Amino acid sequence: MLETALVWFRRDLRDYDHAALYYALKSARRVWCAFVFDTDILDALPDRADRRVEFIRESLVELHAALAAKGGGLIVRHGPAAREIPALVRELGVQAVFANRDYEPGAKARDAAVAADLAGDGRELRLFKDQAIFDGAEVLTKGGTPYTVFTPYKNAWLARLTDFYVRPYPVDAYIQHLAPPPGGGGVPTLAEIGFQPTDLAAIGMVPGMAGAATRWQDFQERMARYGEQRDFPAVKGVSYLSVYLRFGCLSIRQLAAAAWREGNAGANTWLSELIWRDFYFMVLDHFPQLPAGSFKPDFDRVQWDDAPALLDAWREGRTGYPLVDAAMRQLRNTGWMHNRLRMVVASFLTKDLGIDWRAGEAHFADLLLDFDLSANNGGWQWAASTGCDAQPWFRIFNPITQSEKFDPQGRFIRRYVPELAKVPDKFIHAPWRMAPLEQQAARVVIGRDYPAPVVDHDQARRRTLGRFEVVKGKGGDGGKDAALD
Template identity: 65%
Template sequence: MGQKALVWFRRDLRHFDHAALYHALRDCASVFCVFVFDRDILDALPSREDRRVGFIHAALVELDAALRAAGGGLVVRHGRAVDEVPRLAEELGADAVYVNRDYEPQAIARDAAVAKALASAGRALHDFKDQVIFEQDEILTKGGTPYSVFTPYRRAWQAALTPDRLQSYPVGDHLAALCPPPAGAALPTLDAIGFSAGNLSELPMPTGMSGGEALFADFRDRIDRYRALRDFPARKGVSYLSAHLRFGTVSIRQLASYASFQGGQGAETWLSELIWREFYQMVLWHRPEVVDHCYRPVYDALQWDDWAEGFAAWCAGQTGYPLVDAAMRQLNQSGYMHNRLRMIAASFLTKDLGIDWRAGERYFAQQLIDYDLAANNGGWQWAASTGCDAQPWFRIFNPVTQSQKFDPAGAFIRRYVPELAAVPDRDIHAPWTLPPLTQSALGIRIGETYPAPIVDHAEARARTLARFRAVTPADKASAGAS
């Protein structure tokens, strides 16, 4: 118990039910808490107004205050984590560094480099499972291989779930081991690390541990209606916890425990969404090449269209398809997009515009507050039919019928596409079908005040089918013709 340790916070910005913090406090006499604004990540961001940095900074302010109230506090550095963590261990006389595992390829390489540097100085890196219930090889098929389809994975996940998997780590029992930061240590401002504090101070969702708890408390009152409402972006149906899950300001064990024991269709459906998150984490860990390549290698041969104007119109929400445009404008304005809309927008880019899923995945990565490599990559490959999906490549969303089904009154469209506010409900999903005189009476002119459709969906669908048939084995291609 004489040892000193660092707990290196990354995507786990809370001081409760925290595996690495619990083990460090239990095992060591003195524990310092550390966060690094990693320049290997930050310097690669295309904007100095990245919402994620604002979200992280706000979470750190709250975490630092909570740790200081318990006798500790955060030591925060701005530099390359592979350099700063070993340097901090040396400066603070730590014998070991405790972390929660990260499953992204670059994070795995970073942690290996840190472990090597620590070992060369006689120190250890101890890592723990924290951001998922099951990781790596814990859920495999009976043949010992990773699952490639979600539904059987979900069944195996739920069959393996036991109460001990959901037990919280009682961090509060061991807080006496926390050490305060060195004298004068303070959390740097956003300006100090090169980001625009003015533009990031007003985020469109509550931040930090308190924000996560407030959102979860609100969702608990609505969870019974989750299954019925979750696909309708104009309704308050989803949990809005995705960014908090991404940065660990909530505990996955507490969320999964609540959903598991609550019961009912709403909770069961939400638990399935939490399992989807782990499914994609598992896929990324076993198949890191999916970051740049199709999960199904045959589709690496797909010939996508190089259409800069089409991609720019999609990014800007100017495709002429109202629900697609509303979805993209929501993303650009808020850094968030409703999950049903993510599927619709991704399907439109890949199957109506014929543009490579990787371009859309990168755009989402730049814009989303809740960007998570595993989930984003998995979702895009699902929509593009290049990934893990029991449904074949000839599933192509019709953007008009999706709009009619999931925003029937056009409420979501009107919020983000105000040009169409006066269009009647029945016409707002395909306003280009309105006669010119009716358009004039409504104060719109398709092609002028709002774009005409950038593509014809039926023609685009035919091109997509031909694109996939060109690289699909004959037996599967013929099945798709039925």
Template identity: 55%
Template sequence: MKMSNSLVWFRRDLRAFDHAALHRALTSSNRVYCVFVYDSDILDPLPRDDRRVRFIHASLASLDAELRRLGAYLIVRQGRPLEVIPALATELAVDAVLVCADYEPDAVERDAQMAERLSNDGRKFLSLKDQVIFEQDEVRTLAGGPFSVFTPYKNAWLKRLAAMPEALASYPVDPYAHAFAPPLGSSALPSLSEIGFEPGEPPLPAGMEGAEELFERFVSHIADYGQARDFPAEDGTSRLSAHLRFGTTSIRHLVRTARQMIENGAGGSGATVWLSELIWRDFYSMILARNPQVVTCSFKPAFDAIAWEQDDELFSAWCEGRTGYPLVDAAMAQLNRTGFMHNRLRMVSASFLTKDLGIDWRRGERYFALKLNDYDLASNNGGWQWAASTGCDAQPWFRIFNPVAQSQRFDAQGEFIRAWVPALERLGAKEIHAPWLVDTDVLAEKGVVLGRDYPLPVVDHDAARKRTLERFAVVKKTSSQFS
């Protein structure tokens, strides 16, 4: 049925190409309006210099410029969406509000309330899949149930995609641009200051152009991804996670490209490994959508019986990069200063917090939520529960990362550590991974006094490992939910 007017509400889909909701609106409406709402419920608690807001602000400018090229414009409002959207829908006399689906529990609840309010006004609320390839129950076990282990899920995902290539079909916008409502006046976008934030540059290239720039650079060396991605001193990852989080690129576009490279043999083994990483996003999104309780609880209830340490001083040392373990401290310095952390280091630092310090994964998850430019609830929660051995597809509870061994293996020359922990920059490759094992005279010659220039270790790894094994073993006695 053809609609008269419709409104596309942008959220985590800040692009004007291959866009499910925009395509649907343009092909089924006489006139289409576009809006983004700076959600006060989300923004109010954030620091005024939040890097993600700067990224969103720059990406909105990119989106608005592209919409204007197409003869349209972006309406930008600030407030509570449950108040702003229905009021704007009334003002514009639209028949429907269209969005790309969001699977986070708060967003699901908000969208349910929005659908009810719009329905009461005689309007439709249409939610379309866009940020994943397969959502919720689209990939099932042979018994028809959900997966809880990644590898079988990935195999089923790939099999379903082979049977349903239309899942990667594009949703074009340009051919239907005539349906856009034309701009009204100048309608300039608000500045960062006008929405209550400090001016500043985004933490990485933003908008659709930024995403494409990073993607083209990554594709040029994707063949090396399978090996290079584990070494934080190398630029071996795509750096596209923030763009996927805010939808300035299309997941279908990325998967299509990866599959084409695999089929053509152009991406080597790296393209296959990278496609697997994209499938992890779908997996964790499915887990969150089906199990919203994982936001505050372990995937398996028995794991909530683990007796975590309540030590604020140790937690602060971890947050501030003062643990005395150079690779962990370098990782936290990178996060705190830039909002980015290499994926290998996310596993190392999460393992250190939960397995060496014995601190609840939920505290670490919330800290990452405050700091990460690419913070995504599903992926962040899934990654933390994997590292803590409390979630689905968890590593065995007795597998504990050794932070020194990880450092020696993945930053053998200490390049990454020197970049982020300048107090250790004069130490050699054999000294930098565990400075407390180096003779004090040697350290002094290189300007390092432990306890003054760089912390002594806050815990002994071997002793901490034993405590962790004991902590999990107590629960293991009364539960069958351990590997």
């Protein structure tokens, strides 16, 4: 039994069903809790008014209060985590640090540095699985290698799943070992860490465990319809839980257990999405080179266009394709984008505009509230056809037919592209097809009030098929010419 331990919270901002907190409380007589606003991460952010920083800060306020009510609280530091954690350990005289595993290359390097620093005077960093159901070598092929195709991975994942893997950690069984922070602890203001308030409240985002619990309760009532409704951005069909999962305000085990035990078609479809999350964690963990290049090295030979004006039009939601523009404006206005639309806009950037997927990945990284390196990289490489189990390069989303299929009345489009509010349904997906008198009647002149299309989709599709000729036969059935509506 240890005398003292420190729990290092990172992307796990809750006080229940928490692996590191449970093992620390079980292993030590006195347990302190800490969080570091890591300047190695914060200093790289492009905007001092970052919704994610405010989300974290408000979640920490709630977490500190919850831990204080149980006899503990949070010690919050601001600086490089690789320096602040060892310094705090020595200040408190702690024997071991308990934390939950992270799978990103930068986080793994940080943890290795902390572990080496602590080992210098006989202390240790203990890491635990918490944000995934399975990780490491738990789900491998029969040959002992990582899966690179999703469906076999999913089948193996489901075959391994038992109640053991989704049961909660009984944190409260040892809660008496929590120790109050010296001086009472507490969370600094945004200004004290160099940031500014955002519109988090105005966009209806309630941080922390309370916000997560409300969203989770709401989704449980809709889960059975998830499979039927998830692709329609104007419908309340998805879970809206991604940001809470990203920052660990609720437990992946409680979500996976609920979906697995529910067992209906909607729950099974949603469970598959949770398995995709584990899959991308696993891929990044085993292939840490992914952020730098294509999973399939041959695809690094693809020559992307240098088109800054087109990239800006895409970022700003003025491509002339209403569904693409509505999605990009939703991202800028709310810090979130519907999953179907993430695929549509990624395909549009890479296969209509011919721009490197890394530019899109970086833009999402700047703005997404739920930004997660593994899923963001995996999703972008999927759309660009450069990743593992990616969409074949000759399969190309048609932004007009995607719009007609998934936003048939243009409800979502009109919400985020209000200049098209009076465009009739028959033209809402391609407003440039209106005659001049029809444009006047709809109070939108194409090229003046709303852009004309920046590219012609059919011409762009042909260019894309030519662009990928350098990898013909590397990513599908030899390069069959096909469009994806």
